[in-house]
Amino acid sequence: MNRKNILTLVMLVTLSACASTPVQPWEKGVLANPDMAPESSPLTSSLDDHIYFSKEGTSGGRGFAGGGCGCN
Amino acid sequence: MKNFKNLSVALAGATACLSGVANVSAAETLDKNDFGNWDIKSAILFYNESDRVQAIEPVITATKQIDTDEFLSFKLVVDSLTGASASGAVPSTEAQTFSTPSGNDSYTTPANETPLDPTFFDTRYALSASWVKPISRFTKLTLGSNFSNEFDYLSLSSSALLAHDINNRNTTLSIGVSAAFDTIDTVGGIPVAFGRQLPEGQEQPRQGEEDDKAVIDVVLGVTQVLSKDSLLVFNYSFSQADGYLTDPYKVISVVDAASAKPIETLYENRPDNRTKHAVYTQYKRNFSGNILDASYRYSTDDFGIDSNTVDLRFKYRLNEQSFLKPHIRFYSQSEADFYTPFFVDGSQPLANNSSSFATADYRLGEFTSTTIGLEYGRDNVRRPWSVALEYYVQSGDEPDNTFGQLANQELYPDVDAVMLRINFDY
Numbered sequence: 001m002n003r004k005n006i007l008t009l010v011m012l013v014t015l016s017a018c019a020s021t022p023v024q025p026w027e028k029g030v031l032a033n034p035d036m037a038p039e040s041s042p043l044t045s046s047l048d049d050h051i052y053f054s055k056e057g058t059s060g061g062r063g064f065a066g067g068g069c070g071c072n
Numbered sequence: 073m074k075n076f077k078n079l080s081v082a083l084a085g086a087t088a089c090l091s092g093v094a095n096v097s098a099a100e101t102l103d104k105n106d107f108g109n110w111d112i113k114s115a116i117l118f119y120n121e122s123d124r125v126q127a128i129e130p131v132i133t134a135t136k137q138i139d140t141d142e143f144l145s146f147k148l149v150v151d152s153l154t155g156a157s158a159s160g161a162v163p164s165t166e167a168q169t170f171s172t173p174s175g176n177d178s179y180t181t182p183a184n185e186t187p188l189d190p191t192f193f194d195t196r197y198a199l200s201a202s203w204v205k206p207i208s209r210f211t212k213l214t215l216g217s218n219f220s221n222e223f224d225y226l227s228l229s230s231s232a233l234l235a236h237d238i239n240n241r242n243t244t245l246s247i248g249v250s251a252a253f254d255t256i257d258t259v260g261g262i263p264v265a266f267g268r269q270l271p272e273g274q275e276q277p278r279q280g281e282e283d284d285k286a287v288i289d290v291v292l293g294v295t296q297v298l299s300k301d302s303l304l305v306f307n308y309s310f311s312q313a314d315g316y317l318t319d320p321y322k323v324i325s326v327v328d329a330a331s332a333k334p335i336e337t338l339y340e341n342r343p344d345n346r347t348k349h350a351v352y353t354q355y356k357r358n359f360s361g362n363i364l365d366a367s368y369r370y371s372t373d374d375f376g377i378d379s380n381t382v383d384l385r386f387k388y389r390l391n392e393q394s395f396l397k398p399h400i401r402f403y404s405q406s407e408a409d410f411y412t413p414f415f416v417d418g419s420q421p422l423a424n425n426s427s428s429f430a431t432a433d434y435r436l437g438e439f440t441s442t443t444i445g446l447e448y449g450r451d452n453v454r455r456p457w458s459v460a461l462e463y464y465v466q467s468g469d470e471p472d473n474t475f476g477q478l479a480n481q482e483l484y485p486d487v488d489a490v491m492l493r494i495n496f497d498y
Contacts, residue, residue: 022240027300030358035387038295038305038354040365043115043131043495044460050129050151051119051491055466057405057436058379060309061352061369064231064250064289069151069196069220 111135112498121489124188125155141212143204151196151222156188160322160432162414163187163481164334171272173259173321178272186485189321196222210237218252227254229287242297250289257282258320265341265426269323277339277423285315302357305367311348318342324432326415332476335417340431342410348373363387376409377436393452399462401443408436413471413483434484439468445491455497462491 023031034040045062053059054071112134119127129152135145159170161181169180172191181187198220206212214233220226229252236245256262260276267277291309298304318341325334350371357364369381383401390396410429421428442465449458468484 022242023297023300025240028297030301031297031303033358035363036303036356036358038303038356041495043113043133044493046147046149047115047117047129047131047493051117051464051489052403055435055464055487055489056379056403056441057375057377057408058348058350058369058371058373058381060289060311060348061307061350061371061381062354062367064248064291064309064311069198069222069225069227071153 109136113495114498115493115495118492119489120491121155121487123156124487125153125157125192125489127151127153141204141206143202145202145204147198147200149196149198149220151194151198153195154193156190157192157321158434159187159189160324160340160434161187161337162325162327162334162432162478162483165477165480166333168334169271170323170337171269171276175260175270175274175276176272184481186482194222194224196220196225198227210241211235214248216250224257224259225254226257227252229253231289233291244293244295246291246293246295248289248291248293250287250291252287252289253284254287254315255282255284256316256320262316263320263339264424265318266338266421266428266430267423269337269339283316285313285317287311287313301359302355304356305352305354307350307352309348309350309352311346311350311373313346313348315344317344317346319431319433322431322433324412324415324420324430326417326420327478328476329417330476332474332478334414338415338420338423340433341421341426341429342431343375343429346373346375361389375436376407377405379403379405394448394450397447397449397458397460399443399445399447399460402440403442404440405438407438411436411438413437414478434468434487437468437484439466439484441466447493449495457494457496460491460493460495462493464489464491 030036039045049059054069112132114130114132117129119125119129129149131147131149133145133147135143138144161168161170163184163186165183167180167183168187169178170187171178179190198218200216200218202214202216204212204214212235216231218227218229229250231248231250233246233248237243238245261278262280262283264277264279270276289309289311291307293305293307296304322340323337324340326336326338327333328335348371350369352367352369354365354367363386365385367383372378381401381403385397385399387395387397408431410431412430413432421430443462445460445462447458447460450456465486465488467486470482470484474483
């Protein structure tokens, strides 16, 4: 799958989501669970990001790629 | 009503994850009316590569709610590294002696082994702060700053993230900007591009004591509630780095055109700017209390590195207070345009030729990596904790242009690591 196809697929999924029936406030009990936050384990994420930043050629995506250490 | 308010915080977390300041998101687990108390979370990572790097990295965050939907957070990280790191030089049928980065000492790599620089050690201290403040009923601003220091590296950064809820709070739009300024004060000084590494005690080819770089990141994000038990995150990110992007501690071997035996060692040189684009999408779904967290990232840059990352976690609830969370991650990248595992004598650039680029750093080569892990934890208790054990392995294909003695050497050995992580909330 080339780059353009991947982007198109992701955009379609995102846009199709916007077209669905809005979830009402009283239906959001499950979503309110902290486990459902996109970043539900920030410490774990930051440790993982640092490992992969120092071992691989790509960083960022979820958040800022940044710099911050001399490990890469 | 409380759940609705919590969702708003959860969505703030959705956008806060864009900030790259992880402690911001710690706010999302605070009770909405828990004014005045600090919420303290900690973790420690033990990282161990076979025969290479060992690291211990404790981290602690403190978050305080200072008003409705307004949070202040601090994070401290200490990162202690020891061990050996691949220098970029190729193995040989004979033992090889290399100068250390300072040029005042040397180390010898036995025959037929990958040269590892054994002087790899460092302790990094990083302190970050963030402030989440609502600026209207549906809009939040997150300001962050970060200071990180190690004996040869200093990094300062600031970030701002604006998140706006629309569509009955089912959609959060966000834009974030970060600027980082890093200074590297290389042990022994900044090497001359493709300068020849000289024996210990001699004056190494240097072009100054320190150099710097600036990195600007922009992240655009959409977080969309898909249903009452699922949501989707989509981010586009752009990153521009300018300045000194070379690794001053990495070298490239020049090998004899007939025997392929190393005859000299040169310092590498990379371009002084890099532009990256990435798309990241994350899907979370709750299945009767068990939570799927799946993400995909595609990244491309003008170094020539394209990468794909798939990350899957599933939090399986054993009972009300404990869980198991298996984790698997696949990563692959293409090699940088200027990656070369060695130079054949006669093809190497002249010293000081800073318009030519080459690196033998395996991290800029083509490889795949896999992470497999399992976490056990207790939550919904007064002091939640968890323990995770993960295994990471990185594998690259051997170059197809080897000859002579290099044809019998392993130029791209697997790198594997075991990681133990303990999280504890106070």
